[in-house]
Amino acid sequence: MTFISIGISRTAWMASPVLAGLLLLSATPQAMATASDVTVKIDNFTFSPADLTITPGTTVTWVNNDDIPHTVVETAQTFRSKALDTDDKYSFTFTTSGDFSYFCSLHPHMTGKITVKP
Amino acid sequence: MDRSDKTKPTRDEDGIDRRGFLECMTWAGTGVLWSLAGGLPQAMGLSKALAAETPATPFTFLQISDSHVGFNKPANPDALATLREAIDRIKALPQKPSFMIHTGDISHLSKDMEFDNADQLIKEAGIPVFYVPGEHDLLDEGQGKSYLDRYGKGSKGAGWYSFDQQGVHYIGLVNVVNLKAGGLGNLGAEQLKWLQDDVAGLSAEMPIVVFAHIPLWTVYPDWGWGTSDGAEALALLKRFGSVTVLNGHIHQVMQKVEGNIAFHAARSTAFPQPEPGKAPSPGPMKVPAGDLRKYLGIATVDFVRGGEPLAIIDKPLAG
Secondary structure, three states: OHHHHHHHHHHHHHHOHHHHHHHHHOOOHHHHOOOOEEEEEEEOOEEEOOEEEEOOOEEEEEEEOOOOOEOOEEOOOOOEOOOEOOOOEEEEEEOOOEEEEEEOOOOOOOEEEEEEOO | OOHHHHHOOOOOOOOOOHHHHHHHOOOEOOOEEEEEEOOEEEEEEHHHHHHOOOOOOOOEEEEEOOOOEOOOOOOOOOHHHHHHHHHHHHHOOOOOOOOEEEOOOOEOOOOHHHHHHHHHHHHOOOOOEEEOOOHHHHOOOOOOHHHHHHHOOOOEOOOEEEEEEOOEEEEEOOOEOOOOOOOOEEOOHHHHHHHHHHHHOOOOOOOEEEEOOOOOOOOEHHHOEOEOOHHHHHHHOOOOOOEEEEEOOOOOOEEEEEOOEEEEEOOEOOOOOOOOOOOOOOOOOOOOHHHHHHHHOOOOOOOOOOOOOOOOOOOOOOO
């Protein structure tokens, strides 16, 4: 069942990037629980989990639970969020394998890493 | 704490008044009034300045910091209101300061409305204001364009500049741009080169006041409270007889003297932050609602150095 839902989700994304964006915005808790979506929480100036290994095609969503804004910026600027105020979210879909180190550009002592491998 | 303890601080063997230091680590305040006596700036809490009976000094200026206009979280639901209280106190000073330095985080999210509201209020003080940006002031789409459009006239690079006023050389530095993963505040090679050229022709007897948002000295690296190349900037100022470094960012008063360099971090007008290492992380610290203004320091007037040199403090890394 899970596998099928991932297949459908990927097809929709390939068919329409715009639709993919809409799907992300309207993602429900159930949708977040599927194998292709992972959440990184930002609590107390810490990314949690700070180290995450995922498969290509996985969407990672960062959620800021702090009362201070943070950003999510990949070291090589592959991705860069705007400032996330309290409860704001930022999502990025990792399509290629590799190591992606990121940090908060406001509080650079906050660092994390996403490892993408099949 | 008993009042007589406050007025008669004891000193440890190394000459450090630890009780006084801890009292000075109050969370946030309205502003700090600086007066220049013999080239060594001295600071006093604003409430004390209002009540001061000492003869007027020839030259004073103010520092405010971290107004975070737009912040509305539980630690202070209305940061604009507490900024207003700070400005009201400045307006009520018996002697009008010559100007004001704002050491950054004017706004919370760099929104036009936040800058507008801050500007409108701060203007009421009726004195010139010199700004440097905090990281919260560079969150617009242009990553600092809004700040530079508003406050950067005549500045170099990301907004650094210097000016002279009544025999003192003031240097505003920017250590909140192009921060590197895992690092601290950062000035960068271009700004350091500019600083070197800026002070090259100055007499070593000229008092120097340097201001920047993040502390230029290492307060607590685990929380990013320091500047990675701050020591390089300070080395360029080593030959001067009197150097005062004014910072914000940490939302509590902290001070240290190292040789001819006196370091000070100012209180916020918006919300307190924990003492270094005394919480899982930095960030807005909620205090009982009725106590907020006490924590903001309006009634906390202990930061008085009188004729003494500014407090000599070891690195406060108490865990």
